Amino acid sequence: MSTFLLLTITGLGLGAMYFLVASGLSLIYGLMGVLNFAHGAFLTVGAYGTWFVESKLGGIGSVTLRFLLSALVGLVVGGVFAALVELVLIRPLYLRHIEQVLVTVGLSLATVALVQGIWGNDARLYAVPGWLHRTTHVGGAAIPNDRWIDIAAAVLVLAGLKAFLRYTRYGLIIRAGVENRAMVTALGIDVRKAFTLVFAIGGLAAALAGVLSGIYFSEVDPGRGTSLLIFAFIVVVIGGLGSITGSAVASVVVGLAQQYVNYYSSGVGDLSVVLLLALVLLARPATLAGRTA
Amino acid sequence: MNTPLLAVRDLHVRLGESHILQGVSFDVPAGGITALLGRNGVGKTTTLRAVLGLVPRRGSIRLDGEAIERAATHGIVRRGLGYVPEDRDVFAELTVEENLRLSERNGSARYDLVYDLFPELLERARQRAGTLSGGQQQMVAIGRALLNPNRLLLIDEPTKGLAPALVADVARVLERVAETETAVLVEQNLGVVRRLARAIVVLDQGRVVHTGTVGDLDDERLVHRLLGVGHAA
Numbered sequence: 200m201s202t203f204l205l206l207t208i209t210g211l212g213l214g215a216m217y218f219l220v221a222s223g224l225s226l227i228y229g230l231m232g233v234l235n236f237a238h239g240a241f242l243t244v245g246a247y248g249t250w251f252v253e254s255k256l257g258g259i260g261s262v263t264l265r266f267l268l269s270a271l272v273g274l275v276v277g278g279v280f281a282a283l284v285e286l287v288l289i290r291p292l293y294l295r296h297i298e299q300v301l302v303t304v305g306l307s308l309a310t311v312a313l314v315q316g317i318w319g320n321d322a323r324l325y326a327v328p329g330w331l332h333r334t335t336h337v338g339g340a341a342i343p344n345d346r347w348i349d350i351a352a353a354v355l356v357l358a359g360l361k362a363f364l365r366y367t368r369y370g371l372i373i374r375a376g377v378e379n380r381a382m383v384t385a386l387g388i389d390v391r392k393a394f395t396l397v398f399a400i401g402g403l404a405a406a407l408a409g410v411l412s413g414i415y416f417s418e419v420d421p422g423r424g425t426s427l428l429i430f431a432f433i434v435v436v437i438g439g440l441g442s443i444t445g446s447a448v449a450s451v452v453v454g455l456a457q458q459y460v461n462y463y464s465s466g467v468g469d470l471s472v473v474l475l476l477a478l479v480l481l482a483r484p485a486t487l488a489g490r491t492a
Numbered sequence: 493m494n495t496p497l498l499a500v501r502d503l504h505v506r507l508g509e510s511h512i513l514q515g516v517s518f519d520v521p522a523g524g525i526t527a528l529l530g531r532n533g534v535g536k537t538t539t540l541r542a543v544l545g546l547v548p549r550r551g552s553i554r555l556d557g558e559a560i561e562r563a564a565t566h567g568i569v570r571r572g573l574g575y576v577p578e579d580r581d582v583f584a585e586l587t588v589e590e591n592l593r594l595s596e597r598n599g600s601a602r603y604d605l606v607y608d609l610f611p612e613l614l615e616r617a618r619q620r621a622g623t624l625s626g627g628q629q630q631m632v633a634i635g636r637a638l639l640n641p642n643r644l645l646l647i648d649e650p651t652k653g654l655a656p657a658l659v660a661d662v663a664r665v666l667e668r669v670a671e672t673e674t675a676v677l678v679e680q681n682l683g684v685v686r687r688l689a690r691a692i693v694v695l696d697q698g699r700v701v702h703t704g705t706v707g708d709l710d711d712e713r714l715v716h717r718l719l720g721v722g723h724a725a
């Protein structure tokens with residue numbers, strides 16, 4: 200029972216990271232029709248930004264303070280980087296889907312190469328508060344504390360996104376834009392501002408996933424963004440392109456499936472996720488939740 | 493001679509291999525309704541979408557003398573254009589109230605007018621627009637366009653697919669609108685056109701083939717020749 204509980208919480212923690220990446224991906228595709236293969240780069244930039252700032256802060260304050268400050272900078276850098284990508288690279292290519300794919304794939308590869316060029320291929324250790332590396336006993340299972348942080352962060356981001364989409368003017372524009380972008384512009388709304396905002400929010404959430412993945416794996420490496428992005432894409436497809444709630448549900452399903460199958464079937468968790476995707480697409484091609492932000 | 497409110501000159505639209513509009517030119521005078529008529533597929537809807545910049549186009553479009561053909565769609569609309577699209581295009585996942593709120597421009601929303609014209613929208617303010625009937629969705633689409641004061645309304649087939657009783661309701665609303673606003677109306681129902689319009693512009697195969705007054709529709713030969721309806725003597 201304790202093993203099952205540990206697998207469950209760990210699966211939820213993994214799913215939380217998938218959700219943080221997938222939520223931005225999903226909104227960007229839903230609103231703009233952009234398949235953003237550079238989304239993993241936002242995660243990488245956030246993770247490395249946090250690691251870099253933390254390494255430069257030296258002995259200033261406590262480990263916790265240094266980590267929080269570094270993470271804050273990492274998140275801002277991830278969000279700003281994403282907004283710049285939208286303004287400089289994506290905006291001139293709206294409705295040119297092939298070129299968008301090429302430019303985002305290129306940016307993804309270039310970001311990995313740049314990080315490797317500056318900091319090398321080796322993983323960099325994350326200096327995080329000691330509490331995160333300890334465990335909390337629940338139902339006989341020793342649960343690593345960082346799993347709770349992952350889950351709490353994802354729940355907060357989900358609640359924040361839902362509130363943003365429901366109660367703000369820009370949220371209204373995004374929800375409408377996911378349904379019919381042309382009609383939004385025909386109401387006199389400059390939807391491009393919403394595009395930049397969605398990229399920035401997506402970048403921020405991906406950067407948060409980068410920081411949390413650094414804690415989860417205790418290190419960050421140049422390929423982290425790419426590897427998480429693959430599963431985030433699967434989550435988005437299963438959950439419904441453009442649906443935040445669908446992404447949240449699919450993230451939990453994928454994270455749990457991966458953990459359970461990995462443990463009970465000798466490490467074929469990744470394969471099980473791909474099979475799950477195939478099953479969902481066969482059973483319901485429109486995916487779980489359709490296009491609803 | 494007065495400057496027309498909308499002046500369209502040599503408007504061309506190509507979509508893929510199709511040359512949809514082939515040099516469309518017409519004027520819309522200020523005040524009242526100008527009907528844009530023609531058989532199915534002659535380019536009426538494309539003309540409205542081209543004026544709004546919703547399709548790539550070439551040619552000159554002037555609103556009250558100001559060239560707008562290079563402006564983005566949202567910029568054109570913000571100059572005072574209201575649009576009621578052919579298929580209503582309400583946002584199905586948003587409530588009626590959210591559909592209207594999304595349309596607010598410049599802080600001068602006329603909810604009183606909209607709810608006066610369509611009291612049902614107030615009763616259904618919290619209902620998702622996707623769950624409304626076709627007639628109710630048309631009320632949302634028209635209400636959305638009327639929420640802001642407009643210099644020009646572009647209304648595309650507002651009675652399409654509606655039951656006869658609803659057609660009469662919509663015509664009544666548009667009649668009231670026409671008292672204060674200028675509109676271009678695409679409409680297949682000639683009874684509605686006769687009741688509402690002052691001027692007509694007839695398209696055929698992407699070109700303007702007739703301009704005149706609504707009185708021209710009394711000439712059955714002309715109507716048959718241009719629109720393919722009525723009796724040929």
